[in-house]
């Protein structure tokens with residue numbers, strides 16, 4: 001009886017290990033952080049026209065989810081538009097196609113506020129543990145810096161360092177920035193955001209270049225997620241082989257003990 005219950009226990013352990021190895025923590029949570037102010041109308045139109053190809057690129061990672069945080073500026077009537085994480089392509093396309101542009105006021109926008117809102121994820125359904133985390137930032141204007149008064153005035157409280165620290169603290173989340181147009185201040189800050197968070201910087205001169213740059217960013221994100229997935233799968237395999245090895249040794253010992261008992265009893 002004792003041996004019987006041990007074998008049952010062992011089978012359960014082996015079964016559980018196979019189960020967890022199959023459930024490798026594979027996945028990607030991607031947030032699009034998109035400038036939705038007036039000047040972005042033609043860029044958003046381009047993104048809409050290629051939305052299906054963009055989502056297909058991200059969907060190369062089987063466990064993908066996509067959320068969107070649209071932003072304008074703090075004095076605008078609607079500063080943020082949140083579309084929670086989804087892995088339903090139709091729903092994601094619907095969200096992209098519902099984006100509308102307006103407002104913005106002065107040239108800089110609430111870029112840091114939007115990134116911190118995305119990194120915090122409270123408004124969009126929270127990051128998952130153990131998956132790759134990335135943000136594609138897309139805009140044509142620089143961030144309002146801490147202490148800016150703005151026009152109309154608003155309370156700007158954050159710096160680029162605040163964003164980089166918050167991104168690092170969530171696993172990290174890597175920022176891939178797509179800068180549109182020729183604002184040199186925006187280009188500098190977008191590049192620094194990517195550098196500080198181990199993401200990449202992309203520059204689109206015209207609206208028609210935007211989808212191509214987003215797809216290039218998505219490709220890099222997918223590659224990184226696949227690399228991470230593979231490393232985790234390898235670890236699961238190593239653990240599985242160790243357990244199988246132990247289980248086999250255990251069974252061999254039991255078989256020898258049983259054989260000895262049978263031989264002793266026969267004598």
Ligand SMILES: [Ca+2]
Pocket residue numbers: 073104105106107108109110
């Ligand atoms: Ca503004």
